[in-house]
Amino acid sequence: MKRQIFTADHEAFRGTVRTFLAKEVTPHYARWERDGIVPREAWRAAGRQGLLGLAVPEEYGGGGTTDFRYSAVLTEEFTRAGAAGLAVGLHNDIIGPYLTGLATEEQKRRWLPGFCTGEIITAIAMTEPGAGSDLQGIRTAAEDRGDHWLLNGSKTFISNGILADLVVVVARTTPEGGAKGLSLLVVERGMAGFERGRNLDKIGQKAQDTAELFFHDVRVPKENLLGELHGGFAHLMTNLAQERMNIAVAGIAAAEHLLEITTAYVKEREAFGRPLAKLQHIRFEIAEMATECAVTRAFLDRCITDHAAGTLDAVHASMAKWWATELQKRVADRCLQLHGGYGYMSEYPVAKAFTDGRIQTIYGGTTEIMKEIIGRSLLS
Amino acid sequence: MKRQIFTADHEAFRGTVRTFLAKEVTPHYARWERDGIVPREAWRAAGRQGLLGLAVPEEYGGGGTTDFRYSAVLTEEFTRAGAAGLAVGLHNDIIGPYLTGLATEEQKRRWLPGFCTGEIITAIAMTEPGAGSDLQGIRTAAEDRGDHWLLNGSKTFISNGILADLVVVVARTTPEGGAKGLSLLVVERGMAGFERGRNLDKIGQKAQDTAELFFHDVRVPKENLLGELHGGFAHLMTNLAQERMNIAVAGIAAAEHLLEITTAYVKEREAFGRPLAKLQHIRFEIAEMATECAVTRAFLDRCITDHAAGTLDAVHASMAKWWATELQKRVADRCLQLHGGYGYMSEYPVAKAFTDGRIQTIYGGTTEIMKEIIGRSLLS
Amino acid sequence: MKRQIFTADHEAFRGTVRTFLAKEVTPHYARWERDGIVPREAWRAAGRQGLLGLAVPEEYGGGGTTDFRYSAVLTEEFTRAGAAGLAVGLHNDIIGPYLTGLATEEQKRRWLPGFCTGEIITAIAMTEPGAGSDLQGIRTAAEDRGDHWLLNGSKTFISNGILADLVVVVARTTPEGGAKGLSLLVVERGMAGFERGRNLDKIGQKAQDTAELFFHDVRVPKENLLGELHGGFAHLMTNLAQERMNIAVAGIAAAEHLLEITTAYVKEREAFGRPLAKLQHIRFEIAEMATECAVTRAFLDRCITDHAAGTLDAVHASMAKWWATELQKRVADRCLQLHGGYGYMSEYPVAKAFTDGRIQTIYGGTTEIMKEIIGRSLLS
Amino acid sequence: MKRQIFTADHEAFRGTVRTFLAKEVTPHYARWERDGIVPREAWRAAGRQGLLGLAVPEEYGGGGTTDFRYSAVLTEEFTRAGAAGLAVGLHNDIIGPYLTGLATEEQKRRWLPGFCTGEIITAIAMTEPGAGSDLQGIRTAAEDRGDHWLLNGSKTFISNGILADLVVVVARTTPEGGAKGLSLLVVERGMAGFERGRNLDKIGQKAQDTAELFFHDVRVPKENLLGELHGGFAHLMTNLAQERMNIAVAGIAAAEHLLEITTAYVKEREAFGRPLAKLQHIRFEIAEMATECAVTRAFLDRCITDHAAGTLDAVHASMAKWWATELQKRVADRCLQLHGGYGYMSEYPVAKAFTDGRIQTIYGGTTEIMKEIIGRSLLS
Numbered sequence A, B, C, D: 001m002k003r004q005i006f007t008a009d010h011e012a013f014r015g016t017v018r019t020f021l022a023k024e025v026t027p028h029y030a031r032w033e034r035d036g037i038v039p040r041e042a043w044r045a046a047g048r049q050g051l052l053g054l055a056v057p058e059e060y061g062g063g064g065t066t067d068f069r070y071s072a073v074l075t076e077e078f079t080r081a082g083a084a085g086l087a088v089g090l091h092n093d094i095i096g097p098y099l100t101g102l103a104t105e106e107q108k109r110r111w112l113p114g115f116c117t118g119e120i121i122t123a124i125a126m127t128e129p130g131a132g133s134d135l136q137g138i139r140t141a142a143e144d145r146g147d148h149w150l151l152n153g154s155k156t157f158i159s160n161g162i163l164a165d166l167v168v169v170v171a172r173t174t175p176e177g178g179a180k181g182l183s184l185l186v187v188e189r190g191m192a193g194f195e196r197g198r199n200l201d202k203i204g205q206k207a208q209d210t211a212e213l214f215f216h217d218v219r220v221p222k223e224n225l226l227g228e229l230h231g232g233f234a235h236l237m238t239n240l241a242q243e244r245m246n247i248a249v250a251g252i253a254a255a256e257h258l259l260e261i262t263t264a265y266v267k268e269r270e271a272f273g274r275p276l277a278k279l280q281h282i283r284f285e286i287a288e289m290a291t292e293c294a295v296t297r298a299f300l301d302r303c304i305t306d307h308a309a310g311t312l313d314a315v316h317a318s319m320a321k322w323w324a325t326e327l328q329k330r331v332a333d334r335c336l337q338l339h340g341g342y343g344y345m346s347e348y349p350v351a352k353a354f355t356d357g358r359i360q361t362i363y364g365g366t367t368e369i370m371k372e373i374i375g376r377s378l379l380s
């Protein structure tokens, strides 16, 4: 089924992204995985190519388009290339909106140009050892010290945690508990008392640095408050829909790509004197996955269009998130199996997709949290 | 997610169908179920209301529109009303195209006006005791006797089998086997040697008559050949996509309706001192089904649009057929469970939907046959 | 895998049950289904054959064995025969223990002989329109009037509701709420104010009468209190494990029987020029179901042995209940599908098994309630 | 449910294995994983502890027991410890029987003592790049050169491929194709022309060396033929049941262990102000997995007993293999999810179990091949 949501401009941009990946990413990716991190130079290359800050106004060096479909194209291509370690989607779609949407003019000037060149790599730090799904449990706290905030606490599982130059930290700014009293503070590389833990050893996404962050009496200048004081929770809620769409878009793209690889594999691989594809079970596996992908694609493209138009609600973003990532998980598992022993070898894309993809149902709001959001809304 | 495929005209037509159902069908439906058949008068009422022959040119008394979306609206409303026993969709979407697409001018004049008034109720007879999924196994045969065909054989599971005035019979017209050599012959009520078996006792769809048909030396006039001699198989292939879409449209509509009923039920029903809806398991059930329905709806609406535009291929029609009907089955089972003991009581719509719906993954091409079609196509 | 839990005596008893079914039940069963009820004479025949009151001491006319394996044999054979409508298992395994375990000597004399001859058909009435899973919500209440209880309220979904001569009614005997304050009162046929509603129309188990019961100022003599005053809830808890085992035993037996029928069917039925059994998908279906049945059988036989030895706990009885009945449901659905159109015809055993079996995950404690029991226990 | 298949002797042996693991394996395991291989010294330690060659007659230095339950105990404990990299089970249960069952007296004297001390580490090489599921596709061939065989070809995915001192190689000894004409040849470390490829990079089981093996004009002395000339296929068939049981035993043990870890985790971990265990969804997850484990355990224990008694057939071994490993896979996935972000961190046992376990449904005969075996047998 031909997709109907893209124009020639989007497809041209797809070409640009593919070229970039083929030249700047794929040849080096295995090394980055061994290193557990992407070199800063790769970020700058992405910046030069215009891949950073698609939605940042041109005056700050960005792409100046709020059309989410460009983001979708970028995410799709990075996913197909198995290159999520260079976390451009996170930077653009997930952290970007906090800066473009909430920053003051002064802050924009300070941060956005570097954001777009790749000089300023970003992260967002919500999760803590004791607070993941339940953000109201956040304990990192900032005390008002007149001209600055005194920040104490720790965060964990922070993507770009090692590389980040700018971290949006969710912290409690009043002792009142719960959702109220959270604010967004921007912590920058080099601030005294801001330390990073080790680069966490994950079962997948090896090139992506994920780290613990520690804040010991970090003096965060008042100018680094992002958005409303005590309004952090509302800001998170506003921006989570796009985070979820970003992950969902990657989910369906991964599933489609796995299906493509595996379809080719079973046509090629022989057993019992003929291609696997001639076995009915294999045929049914492919038919079932192809159907699930086609069905999900129709939904996702509708969600992308709606989100680009600003009409996607939280319930549908949550549906897209859990459904597409659970599909990705199922498809990865089935495709690995269809590769037999080769599916277990790290060098096979299907093996890497299996381990890389496993996190998708967890971060950005777990499948279970998505179902809570949907269920509560429908049953209220 | 608001559906985007209908215009005001379609919605006006939806109103007409609802009114018709409320007045002419729902009040009598329980009786029809007990009788195992719908009275002919109901068909005539549908005809008067303009519900028969939507796609038949106006000159023969039909609606004159080939826009499949009207058919979809009609199927959706009949499904919501649990009124599939009055098999208007079968008549319009499945048998209609054979007549409008293949009949000669003379045949059109003979049959289409009655088709539209409800005087001529139709059926299509492919399946035989020994040939269901495998139509190439058909053994009913017609011998060329100069000015007529001499038809012998039997068919089974024929919907409208008791009521039908006109039956499109798939018969072998040359002794060469396989797909070649099948033709479509129209057998009419009253032809000597054409007999009907008993109205089959099914676990659901009680108001729909389903019967065996027997042909003993039936003389079918040459003028009753429909389409190409020996070209029956190709004619079937052409028309099966629409049959599958018709069933798929009913499938997703049934699922959505069940979800609606059940959402209301769990908000109302109390256990352990509060509504079932307050239990997390129940919330997740509803969230999962709502997601599956939303995802499938996006795909189906795309398929409906494509089919209306004449661009839907066999693979996607097959995907829609098996996916939507398997969803319907899963949702019916889960919704029944959520009703507890009440779900097992025939008077509850959810109970009826469970038994009525179970056939959907079987007729019109089983789930397994759909997967074969998809798999073969993708792996060739 | 040969079963290892039965002795020659059990197998001899199996022979007796089979003979009884073949002679007294199977030839008449279709009629009983049409009637919606089993004639009292069938109960008396079962009594004469020694099938009623297996666990009732011989002095009261019973079988005098507390070996649950005989019960299992009886349930298995009734299930294979599709004859659950003659609810001997309910009478023996579910209601019997209340009488043998809680009745006073005087009560035993009054009720057990008739229980064993089939003169006294029994029922147990827990469920109310507003209280199913949540028995603490029971509102039927009995007021102490000195020498009798004045009973008011209503029950629903009561198996044997029309036929029953003796109904164990769970009623509130003190106004204090919750689990405390429930007692078991025996209501007998003919007591003034005890009325039965209509025989409920179910989607399956057509020969089994299920009814609402109404109590308007029924004077229940003090001698009809069963067990401890206000101790009803504890009595229920004690006896529910056996109820669950009875249903689980039927569940796995049904699944095994369906598999047997369907294995034979796919070996026989031809499509595309050879038996269905030659298709890989069909082979996998059979292999998967056979594995699930074998795995479940091993567990169930262990549970039967443990229960016969008095060592089965509530958690494992709950596991057996939900697992075996959900398996039965899945297998019934798959086997129906494998029969194609024939699977939808009421006369086919697989069709009947599909509708008859659907209640199994609901009564005797729903799947969800079983999971609650297990989960709570493991996580406490 | 208390397991009933072990005696005090088995449990004493369990203690020995645990002590060994705690002392000799667990403290070093992370290093072995980094190294991608286990040091030979660990094998010798296992030998000293009496863990190698349980079934080898005492005269050759073995344990002298053919009671498979000891093997099961050993496999269970290695699995619980996440220590499958030290492939003692493979050595004992999978390769051992070829030597004890097929070797001549002279061969036994040559190989078995070292087998038991850990001086001779073994491997079996069936799979080739072009022949995995389909062993009849084996192309490695040995030409008869009078006093020796000239062996040419290559194998892949060979466990212990790097460490092995003795490799049982399946090779074609006559040019006639298919199952006939395969023989087992023992290739030993140091034979000229026998080379090993690199240690393959797998997504899990990092401490286990898996390698390609190459044979270029290797002169294998006639004395190294194992079993019947051209009788290799039959020998494989005889021994595959035990290979499958070994893997199945590991599968259920892994699932049970994961459930244990995760049950503890959800009782401990808090979100939304209380332990995860208080959430109904979590409770249901645990209840469902506990039920599946209990059900499968009953079946596996029956299979272990039967296999120890020599009565387990190929069909039931295949059922055990696919069912237990698919359960392991499902449970690993669900348990990982229940750990949230922590489940993705390599240091968490649940993460390692997820990647380590993924191969189980593939090697030793894939799930699909198991279903073929079962299906064919039941439908023949």
Ligand SMILES: Cc1cc2nc3c(=O)[nH]c(=O)nc-3n(C[C@H](O)[C@H](O)[C@H](O)COP(=O)(O)OP(=O)(O)OC[C@H]3O[C@@H](n4cnc5c(N)ncnc54)[C@H](O)[C@@H]3O)c2cc1C
Pocket: A123, A124, A125, A126, A127, A129, A130, A131, A132, A133, A134, A156, A157, A158, A159, A160, A202, A205, A210, A359, A362, A363, A364, A365, A366, A367, A368, A369, A372, D269, D270, D271, D272, D276, D279, D281, D282, D337, D338, D339, D340, D341, D342, D344
């Ligand atoms: C690779 C990686 C990258 C990440 N990147 C970032 C990042 O850049 N920034 C950031 O802030 N965080 C990041 N995270 C953290 C991630 O968002 C959290 O791990 C996730 O939100 C889950 O939180 P948790 O790990 O504390 O799991 P928990 O909240 O402890 O959840 C454990 C389990 O309980 C379930 N559960 C929780 N609550 C409920 C409920 N009410 N009902 C039912 N089930 C429930 C969960 O679904 C899950 O299965 C990252 C994590 C990983 C692994």
Ligand SMILES: Cc1cc2nc3c(=O)[nH]c(=O)nc-3n(C[C@H](O)[C@H](O)[C@H](O)COP(=O)(O)OP(=O)(O)OC[C@H]3O[C@@H](n4cnc5c(N)ncnc54)[C@H](O)[C@@H]3O)c2cc1C
Pocket: B123, B124, B125, B126, B127, B130, B131, B132, B133, B134, B156, B157, B158, B159, B160, B202, B205, B210, B359, B362, B363, B364, B365, B366, B367, B368, B369, B372, C269, C270, C271, C272, C276, C279, C281, C282, C337, C338, C339, C340, C341, C342, C344
């Ligand atoms: C209520 C009802 C109404 C109907 N109305 C009509 C009608 O109006 N006109 C008409 O002509 N027919 C009608 N049918 C017949 C219906 O189309 C057939 O029942 C259906 O096509 C399946 O054929 P079968 O029953 O012969 O099953 P079979 O073809 O015998 O199939 C049995 C099972 O084998 C599976 N199977 C078959 N081939 C394969 C394969 N290659 N690979 C894997 N699995 C396979 C099937 O999926 C099915 O599960 C109706 C049936 C019913 C029950």
Ligand SMILES: Cc1cc2nc3c(=O)[nH]c(=O)nc-3n(C[C@H](O)[C@H](O)[C@H](O)COP(=O)(O)OP(=O)(O)OC[C@H]3O[C@@H](n4cnc5c(N)ncnc54)[C@H](O)[C@@H]3O)c2cc1C
Pocket: B269, B270, B271, B272, B276, B279, B281, B282, B337, B338, B339, B340, B341, B342, B344, C123, C124, C125, C126, C127, C130, C131, C132, C133, C134, C156, C157, C158, C159, C160, C202, C205, C210, C359, C362, C363, C364, C365, C366, C367, C368, C369, C372
């Ligand atoms: C044919 C038939 C025969 C019967 N025979 C008898 C009989 O002889 N005697 C008798 O006393 N009763 C009998 N019953 C009643 C039967 O036991 C109840 O229907 C059953 O216990 C469920 O109660 P309910 O129908 O009120 O459903 P509800 O309790 O209203 O449950 C509705 C749904 O909510 C779910 N649910 C409820 N609580 C929870 C929870 N805490 N968490 C998650 N999900 C939950 C249920 O699982 C179910 O899916 C019979 C019922 C039938 C249909």
Ligand SMILES: Cc1cc2nc3c(=O)[nH]c(=O)nc-3n(C[C@H](O)[C@H](O)[C@H](O)COP(=O)(O)OP(=O)(O)OC[C@H]3O[C@@H](n4cnc5c(N)ncnc54)[C@H](O)[C@@H]3O)c2cc1C
Pocket: A269, A270, A271, A272, A276, A279, A281, A282, A337, A338, A339, A340, A341, A342, A344, D123, D124, D125, D126, D127, D130, D131, D132, D133, D134, D156, D157, D158, D159, D160, D202, D205, D210, D359, D362, D363, D364, D365, D366, D367, D368, D369, D372
């Ligand atoms: C870590 C590891 C350790 C191993 N250790 C050893 C070892 O020590 N010695 C050894 O000899 N081998 C070993 N193997 C090889 C292993 O046994 C094979 O990988 C396995 O048998 C599958 O073969 P394959 O990889 O060639 O897959 P293929 O045979 O190519 O199978 C690919 C896919 O097709 C499916 N398929 C194949 N045939 C059919 C069919 N008829 N119907 C339906 N589906 C089918 C398979 O199930 C699989 O999903 C090991 C493999 C791994 C990964």
